[in-house]
Amino acid sequence: MAVRLTLWYALLSVVLISAAGSALYRVLVDQLRHADNQILAGKITAVHTALGHHAGNTKALRHETRLEASTIRGVYIWVSRPAEGIITRSPSSNPILEGPRPFVGSPAPLPEKEWKWAAANGQRYRIMARNYAGNPPATIYVAMSMAQEDHFLAAYRRALLLxxxxxxxxxxxxxYLIARRGMRPVARLAEIVDELGAGQLHRRVADEHWPRELRTLAANFDRLLGRLETSFNRISRFSADIAHELRTPLHILRGEAEITLSRRRSPAEYQACIESAMEEYGRLSGMVDALLFLARAEQPDARLDKPMLDVREEAAAVCAFYQAMADEQDVALINEAGGLVAANSGLLRRALGNLLDNALRHTPAGGRVCIRTTIQPSLLQVIVSDNGSGITPEDLPFVWDRFYCADAARLRQGQGTGLGLAIVRSIMQLHGGEVALQSELGRGTTVTLSFPMIATETPVLR
Structure with missing residues (x-):
């Protein structure tokens, strides 16, 4: 980058200096031309005056033209008449009228301004002529050598090139020095980035004094580090939770197997061991299924089919599945849902099923669990409420975390995996909606699923 900046800076400098020098060169050429024209016009006027005063005196006319030509080096004057030809010229040796390529005429008609003429030796001259009517008429020619002017302009061009x-x-x-100095903050930022690792995600770079152009980059990089730190911590906690949750059933299975194999057992005892293992296998299977679902739900390249569904029919299907559990626990299961929503049927039922399962597990006999809907200006809300035990204020901030369970005893008894609410939140995110939970200890819990009224395609699980 420093090399590119240097090259662009050098190119711009050369272009600007060349443009300025070329403009000054053109101005200089025009000024020299204007000065030469004034000299030539002045000489023509002086000779014309002498021609008027000495019309019949050729000797006096020659003297006057000689004087005019001698005042400036390289000036040649001659006067011609149609019938007589050249009647006077100064000086006597005139390279324009003599030599291998003599000046034998002039443009006809004469130009209003001067013109240039080159001799055989390459010498250039600036010539001006005027026709004057009289008795007889005459034409006055004045030429000036451009050798000195050409040498001056050549020296100027060499100086400009230098x-x-x-x-x-x-x-x-x-x-290059300026670019390298200006790029030092970028190099410093690169060093900081190179030093960062998994253990330095807490570090922030915007705290240092950066140039104005790098402040936005540093701030954005800090936000990236914050997101990476959050994701890394989440993954670390998730991995630790998985290891912790899988370790318990595995220890139970291994312990039961070791006890059973420590001595000969009766068929009934082996059967009891297998039945206990099956419970743990079921819990492990449910946990793996839930984890796979959550992993797929976070993939951004899947698409979700969201037809229009009758919420009452979907809720009725879920209630029918959990009706036996509700009857066993003497809990009333009420379906007051209604309306249409753009959602995936399987995912909607899974979300409602997880909420009903949690509600039934925490609602005592004689309680009630209700599913109802409300319509907001741009949302359809599916509300699942119960009058069960509720959740303590200390536990509310963590209920959406994976593997979190306020009642650890229930989790250890195989009554849950701590992933139900995390799955519900993922399902709502897939639908572009939101989920909210309100709970009061001893009075029950209410979970609200807010679906957008207009279906939009979102990255989801197939």
């Missing part, structure tokens, strides 16, 4: 080369060298050297 200035451009020197400017390029200076721009390359100074530009």
């Amino acid at each position: 200035a451009v080369v020197l400017a390029l060298l200076v721009a390359l050297g100074a530009g």
Whole structure:
């Protein structure tokens, strides 16, 4: 980047200096041309005056033209008449009228301004001529050598080229030093990023004094580090929770197997061991299924089919499945849901099933669990409420965490995996909706599923 900046800086410097030098060169050429034209016009006026004063005196006219030509080096004057030809010229040796390529005429008609003419030796001249009517008429020619002007302009071009080369060298050297100095904060930021690892995700780079151009980058990088730290901590906790939750049933299975195999057992005892193991296998299977669902739900490349569903019919199907459990626990299961919602039938039933399962487990005999709906301006809300034991205020912030269970005894007894509410939240995220929970200890819990009224495609689980 420093090299590219240096090259662009040098190129810009050369272009600007070249453009400025070229503009000054053109101004200089125009000024020299204007000065030469004034000299030529002045000489023509002076000769014309002398021609008027000495019309019949050729000797006096030659003297006057000689004086005019001698005032400036490289000026040549001659006067011609149609019938007589050249009647006077100064000086006597005129390279324009003599040599291998003599000046034998002039443009006809004469141009209003001067013109240039080159001799055989390459010498250039600026010539101006004027026709004057009289008796007889005459044409006055004045020429000026451009050798001195050409030498001056050539020296200027060499100086300009030298200035451009020197400017390029200076721009390359100074530009590189300036670019390297300006890139130091970027190099420092790169060093900090290179030093970061899993153990340094808590570090923040925006606290240092960065140039204005890097402050936004540093702030965005800090936000990225914050997201990575949160995700890393979540994964670490999730991995620890998985190891912890899997260790318990595995220890139970291994312990029971070791006790059973420690001596000969009766068939009934072996059967009891197998039945106990089956319970743990069922719990492990449910846990693995839930974890697989949560893992798939976080994949961004899946699509979800969301047809319009009758909420009452979906809730009725779930209630029919849990009716036996409700009757066994003497809990009333009430379905007051209604309306249409754009949702996936299987996922909607799974969410309602998880909520009903939790509600029935924490509602005492004689209680009630109710499913109802309300319609907001842009939402359809499915509400599952119970009048059970409720959740303590200390546990409310953690109920959505995976493997979290306020009643650890129930979890250890195989009555849950601590993943039900986490699955419900993932299902609502897949539908572009939200889930909220309100609970009061001893008075019950209410969970609200808010579905958008207009179906939108969201990255989801197939």
